[in-house]
Amino acid sequence: MGSNPTLSVFLNHMFQENSYEKIIQTAILTAYPRIFTDIPLSKEIFDELERIRKTESHGEITAELKVSKLAPELEARYKLVDQLLHKNNATQILEIAAGLSPRGVEWTKNPAIEYVEVELSEMARDKNKIFKALIETPPNLQLKEGNALNLKDLQKSITHFKKDRPIAVVNEGLLRYLNFDEKAIVAENVRALLKIFGGVWITPDITLQKLLQVQNKTTMPGKNQEIIQRTGRNIEKNSFKNEEEAEKFFNNLGFTVERHSLLEVIDKLTSSKKLNISQKEVKKMLEPAVVFVMKLEDSRA
Ligand SMILES: C[S@@+](CC[C@H](N)C(=O)[O-])C[C@H]1O[C@@H](n2cnc3c(N)ncnc32)[C@H](O)[C@@H]1O
Structure with missing residues (x-):
């Protein structure tokens, strides 16, 4: 596991055609299961x-990307990320790789919140179209094109x-597609x-080997292998051996x-009832998954 980010790694990927674009389709994989939850706008967005995919001849969304058990x-x-944002009194939120997530819409119902999403161009454009069709995007929610x-x-x-107010940075479902240098x-x-603003980094992207094992056995057998093929990104190699290794890395x-x-x-879960998944099985799915709330070492009180 390397932890020395080098400019060459970054440049290689920047200029490698479609290096990150192939990950965009995984936003569909994570948006679909949300339709079985009470998370607002999930079904409307999906x-x-x-509809856009059909009318713009991108091709229909295939069944392989619809994994309800996730x-x-x-x-x-x-x-949990929402809960931790509240706990940390977040008022300026930067969500990296937001995909089709509706979080920004919910949070910006409060005009005191400034929310920015950053996504790869194609995803940001699609999301802008979706929002245009569904809502009046509030001025305190901005969707920007960019690379994490x-x-x-x-x-x-x-x-x-505002520089005198802390920020909260969030990303859900990005880091598993990135190798350790990335x-x-x-x-x-x-x-x-965080050096400029202060604040926190909240992320569930601490993919542990034991989480992949449960996904491979119970939650979505065969899917991770399929995603590796589709994205060219080796989720298995990109995962942390255990929590200790992940904590040390950060x-x-x-x-x-x-x-x-x-x-x-x-x-707080609603989808398990809707999908008839037993509490015992849900526990098995959640137990190996963690969220890290991170602050700068030098900002410790
Ligand atoms: C699994 S999806 C998660 C989307 C969303 N956070 C969710 O939970 O539904 C991964 C997202 O990462 C985005 N992504 C991949 N590489 C990226 C990069 N280098 N910079 C910004 N976004 C990226 C993809 O476009 C995709 O939307």
């Missing part, structure tokens, strides 16, 4: 995406954030932002780690 895990991670590995893209997206580049970028990059378990929100 239906609109399907719903409890994704609902839990979404709700490019600090300038991230900096440019939040120039309107994860370190994203972490360095987040560090650079400690070495200058972060303190507060860990949370997805089990903390098990009572």
